[in-house]
Amino acid sequence: MRFTTRVLLLQLATVAAVVALCTVVFVLLGLQQLRAEAEASALNIARTIAADPQVRADVAAASADPGTPAAEALRGGPLQAYAGAVTARTGTLFVVIADDHGIRLAHPDASLLGQRVSTDYLEVLAGNEVVSWERGTLGVSARAKVPVLPPEGGDPVGEVSVGFEPASVFDDLPALLIGVAAAATGALALGALAAVLLRRRFERLTLGLQPEELVALVQNQAAVLDGVGDGVVALDPDGIVQVCNDDAARLLGIPDAVGRRFDDLGLPVAVTAAVADGTAGDGVVVGDRVLFVDAQPVHRAGRHLGSVLIVRDRTDMLALSERLESVRALTGALRVQRHEFANRLHAATGLIDAGRIADARAFLAAQQERGPVDFAVPGIDLVGDPVLQSLVGAKALEAAERGVLLRVGDDTLLVRTVVDVEDVAAVLGNLVDNAVTAAVAAPEPRWVELTLLGDETDLVITVADSGAGLAPDATPFARRGADDRDRLHGLGVGLPLSRDLARRRGGEVWIVDPGGGGSGAVVAATLPGVLDGADTRPPPPTTPPPPPERPSS
Structure with missing residues (x-):
């Protein structure tokens, strides 16, 4: 029953x-x-x-x-x-x-x-x-x-x-008994009617579920809401938040959302629009997080019960994607360098086999002046780490395709090798890509200057460009939505992610000079502990002692 x-x-x-x-x-x-x-x-x-x-x-x-x-x-x-x-x-x-x-x-x-x-x-x-x-x-x-x-x-x-x-x-x-009987019958009928209406109301509120099923439903809901890594927000048909698990409260920044209207929580328009339209949105920025939101209406037995919003954190994934992009660029540069180095060895070997020793010597001297890759980067020899040389060379090639010259600043001094390539590649790649984007929008000459300084095991990166600089009201470290087309100098997610990566190591990314008035912006970053403690500079040449004088006969 x-x-x-x-x-x-x-x-x-x-x-x-x-x-x-x-x-x-x-x-x-x-x-x-x-x-x-x-x-x-x-x-x-x-x-x-x-x-x-x-x-x-x-x-x-x-x-x-x-x-x-x-x-x-x-x-x-x-x-x-x-x-x-x-x-x-x-x-x-x-x-x-x-x-x-x-x-x-x-x-x-x-x-x-x-x-x-x-x-x-x-x-x-x-x-x-x-x-x-x-x-x-x-x-x-x-x-x-x-x-x-x-x-x-x-x-x-x-x-x-x-x-x-x-x-x-x-x-x-008899008249008294008839009156009492009529009143009793009326009360009994009224009580029966109230019981029937209460039963129908109870079944309507519980969607026909029995108490045992409700207990199991609550247990399953608690297990799901606390067990999944996604944020879950449940709204009733009036837009009132009925369920909000801890992940959703953390990601959306709404700790006391239950019982309040979703539209009154101060969330970005992209989130409220997704709930209103029952659609999904990627790259939605809330606070310092990049989120994927998916809102779906809920129906049962032809009755609209509200909406469920699923929130996933994409910040770490985007950071990993940026690292992978930098590693991919670095891998491509190393592949080009290996191919080019093999070609040079073949050419030098051919000259030596032909007995043209002087030509081989001249060829090798010219290759030493040209640099380790097949395209020249002014000042690349100031970068002592071969991995960073390859990465800078790859970025220079990409910038050249867009009509921008990438050069290494004269103040660069890096004599140690990089031990944490992923973070360095991600931060340096983002800063250079943002600068190249800014320089492309400016008139010629278009250039980006990269300066690398090693301070013990810390790396200091400075990137300047020939762009128009930052607007006075610009917020380069504020995350923007996926539909924001203005992404110069990190107005998307690259620069905020670079700052996150640097801060995780105890470093920082900041604007040295916002530029403007005909000069571009200057962005700097510090990455502690990414360099090896050993100095890779060759030891200075030593002067051999003069030969002992022969005793006079």
């Missing part, structure tokens, strides 16, 4: 029990009220009769007579006639008048006149009014007994007893 069905049956049983209990209580209260009304009516009638002057005088006279009144005299007496008239007029069961000895002076059964009453009368003669249900000669009745006082006042000289039979008391009981 489904949980909602069990709840419905339990609610119906509870409503039925409550209605039955209330019905019994109302019936008992109604019976009590009917009895109280009958007793009050009997008491009022008895008081009226006992206060009648003629009744008081006749009862006082009967009580003063030491003998017992004759029944024949009482049958035609005024008290009997008066009591009969009251009985006929009020519908009572009986009206009995007795003297101070309990002798009946008036009674509905004339054969009982002159006899003692069947119930106690001493309490009434003591001056008290008595209301009770008692059994007498006429059966059970609701009766009231009131003392009769003499005309001149004093102690009671008799009593008046008025009674109603149960049948007349409960004449209104």
Whole structure:
């Protein structure tokens, strides 16, 4: 049996029990009220009769007579006639008048006149009014007994007893029971209707899921939200955040998002647009992170339940991509260098084999002046590390294809080898690529100047260009969205990633000179601990000692 069905049956049983209990209580209260009304009516009638002057005088006279009144005299007496008239007029069961000895002076059964009453009368003669249900000669009745006082006042000289039979008391009981039954039926129907509506509402809210399924769903949700590395944000149809795991809060910078409108969280337009359109977006920049966001609407049984936003961090992947691009360029440069070096060896070997030693010597001297690769980079000999020579040569070739001259500054001094090629290649490659892009947009001559300085094991890189410089309001280290076309000097993701790589090593990337007014920008970077501690410069030549002088003969 489904949980909602069990709840419905339990609610119906509870409503039925409550209605039955209330019905019994109302019936008992109604019976009590009917009895109280009958007793009050009997008491009022008895008081009226006992206060009648003629009744008081006749009862006082009967009580003063030491003998017992004759029944024949009482049958035609005024008290009997008066009591009969009251009985006929009020519908009572009986009206009995007795003297101070309990002798009946008036009674509905004339054969009982002159006899003692069947119930106690001493309490009434003591001056008290008595209301009770008692059994007498006429059966059970609701009766009231009131003392009769003499005309001149004093102690009671008799009593008046008025009674109603149960049948007349409960004449209104059927109407009362019908009313109570109608109310109970209405309450039961209303309770059943409320239970049915509550069941439908419960199933609508839970999408027909049972509590056991909801528990399993919560457990699975907690496991998924805490176990995946992606950020997950769930929105209801009104755009209110209902679920936001820790990764989403960290990546989007929204620690207290649950219960707030997604549009009010201050996120970039690309994120809110993806949620509104139910689309995906790559390269979305939020804070210092580059994210991939994917929003999908959620439907169940034809009902729109909201949206789910998946957030993935692409920052490290982009950093790795930049490193791979630099390594790829370096690999290509080394391949070109190996091929060119092999060609030079073949040429030199051919000259030597031909016996043209002087030509071979001249060829090798010319190659030494030309440099280690097949294209010349001014000042490349100032870079002592062969890996960086190859990387700079590859970047120079790419820059030449775009009409930009890459040269090494005269202040370059690097006599140590690089031990962490990936970070150096990524940072240097990004800075040079940004500078080349800026120089391409400027008029000729277009150039980029690279300066490398070794400070113990630290590497200092400075890149200047002939571009137009940075705009006064430019923020080169701010990440931009994928649709931003202005990427000069790192206005995309290259320069921020270079700064991240440098800061991870304890270094920094900064703008030395924003340029402008006909001069380009100057960007510098420090990379601690990327150089080997050994000096690769050849030792200075030593002058051989002069030969010892021969002793003179």
